[in-house]
Amino acid sequence: MKKKLSVNHSEICKTRITAIKDTMEILSGKWKFHILGTLLETDRMRFMDLLREVEGIGSKMLSKELQDMEINHLVTRTVQQTKPITVVYEVTEYGKTLGPIIDEIAKWGISYRNSLHSPQDRETA
Amino acid sequence: MKKKLSVNHSEICKTRITAIKDTMEILSGKWKFHILGTLLETDRMRFMDLLREVEGIGSKMLSKELQDMEINHLVTRTVQQTKPITVVYEVTEYGKTLGPIIDEIAKWGISYRNSLHSPQDRETA
DNA sequence: TGCATTGGTTTCCTTTTGGAAACTACTTTC
DNA sequence: GAAAGTAGTTTCCAAAAGGAAACCAATGCA
Numbered sequence: 001m002k003k004k005l006s007v008n009h010s011e012i013c014k015t016r017i018t019a020i021k022d023t024m025e026i027l028s029g030k031w032k033f034h035i036l037g038t039l040l041e042t043d044r045m046r047f048m049d050l051l052r053e054v055e056g057i058g059s060k061m062l063s064k065e066l067q068d069m070e071i072n073h074l075v076t077r078t079v080q081q082t083k084p085i086t087v088v089y090e091v092t093e094y095g096k097t098l099g100p101i102i103d104e105i106a107k108w109g110i111s112y113r114n115s116l117h118s119p120q121d122r123e124t125a
Numbered sequence: 126m127k128k129k130l131s132v133n134h135s136e137i138c139k140t141r142i143t144a145i146k147d148t149m150e151i152l153s154g155k156w157k158f159h160i161l162g163t164l165l166e167t168d169r170m171r172f173m174d175l176l177r178e179v180e181g182i183g184s185k186m187l188s189k190e191l192q193d194m195e196i197n198h199l200v201t202r203t204v205q206q207t208k209p210i211t212v213v214y215e216v217t218e219y220g221k222t223l224g225p226i227i228d229e230i231a232k233w234g235i236s237y238r239n240s241l242h243s244p245q246d247r248e249t250a
Numbered sequence: 251t252g253c254a255t256t257g258g259t260t261t262c263c264t265t266t267t268g269g270a271a272a273c274t275a276c277t278t279t280c
Numbered sequence: 281g282a283a284a285g286t287a288g289t290t291t292c293c294a295a296a297a298g299g300a301a302a303c304c305a306a307t308g309c310a
Binding site for chain 1: 288289
């Protein structure tokens with residue numbers, strides 16, 4: 001008799017996995033969470049401010065990631081007719097629905113840092 | 126007079142951004158959320174079951190991702206002395222603390238799918 | 251004897267990702 | 281007239297990620 005570990009093939013399961021894949025595809029790349037996290041705190045920022053604020057990113061990457069997110073309606077790009085034109089980026093209302101994800105990720109990262117100082121938390125909790 | 130969009134350099138801000146980076150580094154790669162999402166539903170699975178269940182992954186990737194997560198104490202690997210040895214993977218209690226992140230990601234992905242059918246949700250909400 | 255299954259590893263290859271630096275173009279300031 | 285700031289784009293390259301297929305050792309099954 002072969003004891004088979006039963007595997008859950010329910011629709012709910014598949015829907016969930018597909019949902020995870022969808023989300024992560026939209027938020028793929030090294031910088032999107034970082035940019036969104038920054039943008040969600042300040043509401044609106046200019047390109048050069050983001051370039052300075054998002055530590056380590058180059059203009060090519062920043063530009064590309066912002067374009068991706070604009071296509072997915074997560075941020076808006078607005079050109080302002082100032083003397084040297086400025087461009088402001090802001091998170092859309094739709095983009096703000098990512099808030100809970102970012103919050104959970106930040107929360108986890110903080111407790112992860114803490115667990116580094118007392119590793120038994122990682123083992124026993 | 127130069128009007129400067131003021132940028133928030135508070136410690137809270139930096140801590141948050143660092144936390145986001147930390148988390149995403151641990152969960153980097155194409156498959157970790159997918160594997161964790163699967164493993165969190167079934168509790169324990171064998172290598173070959175995961176290989177079949179995580180659609181599209183190859184054995185090299187699965188092996189590598191599981192090792193990564195084992196190093197980070199997110200999953201455990203247990204060899205069972207059955208006739209052909211079997212190996213079961215399960216999410217640790219610590220790994221389960223990622224549950225809320227995965228849940229939020231799945232939730233968002235589901236509402237994203239729905240918004241594809243009624244795109245105005247993406248614009249106005 | 252030969253094929254299948256278990257849990258991987260190894261090799262080879264392609265694609266993707268990402269970074270540095272240079273360049274554009276326009277405007278303001280020194 | 282030169283430098284600096286605005287917001288990018290382009291080019292060129294290196295590294296990393298990822299996939300397909302072959303391989304391995306052990307055992308079970310027909």
